[in-house]
Every structure is written in structure tokens, then in C-alpha cells.
Amino acid sequence: MDLQSSIPAYDVQGSSCVYELAQNTELSWVMILPEFSAEINFLISAYGDFMDYKRFKIQAKVPALVALPDSDLYSSTGATKAHPFNYYARQDVIDKLKNIAKEYSETFPKALGLVFNDMSLPWGGLFDIGEEVLCPDDKPCKYWVAPHRSHRDGYNVDLKTNGLTAGQLIQIKSIAEKQGASVLDEGNHYHLNFKSKSDKDYDEYNVCY
Numbered sequence: 001m002d003l004q005s006s007i008p009a010y011d012v013q014g015s016s017c018v019y020e021l022a023q024n025t026e027l028s029w030v031m032i033l034p035e036f037s038a039e040i041n042f043l044i045s046a047y048g049d050f051m052d053y054k055r056f057k058i059q060a061k062v063p064a065l066v067a068l069p070d071s072d073l074y075s076s077t078g079a080t081k082a083h084p085f086n087y088y089a090r091q092d093v094i095d096k097l098k099n100i101a102k103e104y105s106e107t108f109p110k111a112l113g114l115v116f117n118d119m120s121l122p123w124g125g126l127f128d129i130g131e132e133v134l135c136p137d138d139k140p141c142k143y144w145v146a147p148h149r150s151h152r153d154g155y156n157v158d159l160k161t162n163g164l165t166a167g168q169l170i171q172i173k174s175i176a177e178k179q180g181a182s183v184l185d186e187g188n189h190y191h192l193n194f195k196s197k198s199d200k201d202y203d204e205y206n207v208c209y
């Protein structure tokens with residue numbers, strides 16, 4: 001799958017037809033954009049003293065997210081069929097990840113490189129709206145309950161910790177904190193939050209769900 005075709009496209013349909021319009025009538029719509037990124041296609045028709053329609057697109061996206069470049073010092077994992085591009089972030093966060101990987105490799109020159117797991121999608125937004133699945137109590141899980149709720153605008157990165165020694169874990173945490181990350185231990189990974197502590201959304205981004 002190429003990057004463009006990984007972006008969902010939605011056609012807005014239905015009730016935007018307006019009838020019996022006088023000429024030069026001004027119309028306005030309010031649209032609440034979705035939590036997930038998508039290219040949204042509109043068709044708006046109007047009827048009256050004239051008849052016209054307009055098609056246009058809106059990109060619901062977080063601008064300026066960039067891909068984690070390839071490196072000998074780290075790798076990325078966690079891509080799925082639904083999300084083949086799971087390694088995007090803000091440029092400043094990418095730079096900090098490079099710094100973390102570099103200092104880690106200097107501290108542990110014989111260790112394997114760091115492995116970054118899920119970051120953000122190319123256009124950001126809710127990371128994974130998922131399929132409706134059966135929960136343990138056999139009731140359908142709500143569609144919009146999502147993992148990685150905070151991984152939506154390039155500030156959050158999961159760093160795989162499986163197989164690392166206690167000493168390596170302590171060092172990684174310290175190195176990441178020096179780069180401005182808060183570090184949440186999620187068992188098999190560290191959830192790194194690069195949002196500024198003074199940001200009003202800081203606490204919300206400090207969780208990995």
C-alpha cells in the first residue's frame with residue numbers, strides 16, 4: 001500500500017441539498033471534523049433561481065508530520081496491514097529520537113539499536129479506530145474506543161523495551177528525559193511523551209491508551 005492510499009477517503013452525502021434559493025443567497029455550513037485523519041469529499045447542490053453544485057475536498061490532518069528516517073542506530077516496528085505507516089512525528093520529536101538513539105548507542109556500543117514502535121500516522125489523528133470486536137464479556141466494544149488515543153499529533157512515541165536489561169532501561173529513561181520526554185513504563189514498551197509539561201493537554205498525552 002502506498003502512503004496516499006493509506007489515507008481514508010470519505011464521501012459526505014445526504015442532506016446538504018437546498019431548494020428554492022433566491023439569487024445571491026449566502027449559505028453556510030458548520031462541519032465538525034472527525035477525530036481521525038481523512039480526505040473528505042463534499043458535493044453541495046443548490047436549487048432555485050439557478051441550479052448549481054460544487055464538489056470539493058477537505059483534508060482533515062495534522063500538518064507537517066514527517067517520517068522517521070532510516071538509520072543504523074534504530075529501527076521501527078509495529079506496522080500493520082491497516083496502518084503500514086506508523087512512524088510519523090513532528091520534526092523536533094524526530095530530532096530528539098535521533099539524539100536518544102545516538103546517546104544510547106554510545107552508552108551501549110555492543111547493544112542492538114533501539115526499536116521504536118507506534119508513533120503517529122502520516123496525517124495524525126486518532127491512531128486506530130479499530131474494528132468492532134467482542135469484549136471479554138461478549139458485548140460489542142464501542143467502535144470509537146481506541147488504543148493509542150494520545151498518539152495523534154506527533155508528540156508520542158512508543159519505544160520497545162522487551163529484552164533490554166535493567167541497566168539499559170534505567171539509562172534509556174534517563175537519556176529520554178534529558179531530551180524532554182516524560183517516560184511511562186507500559187510493561188513491554190516505554191511511552192514517550194514530548195509534549196511540554198506546561199501544555200494544557202500534557203496529562204492527557206501522558207497515557208498510552
Ligand SMILES: [Zn+2]
Nearest residue numbers: 157158191208
Ligand atoms: Zn504510547
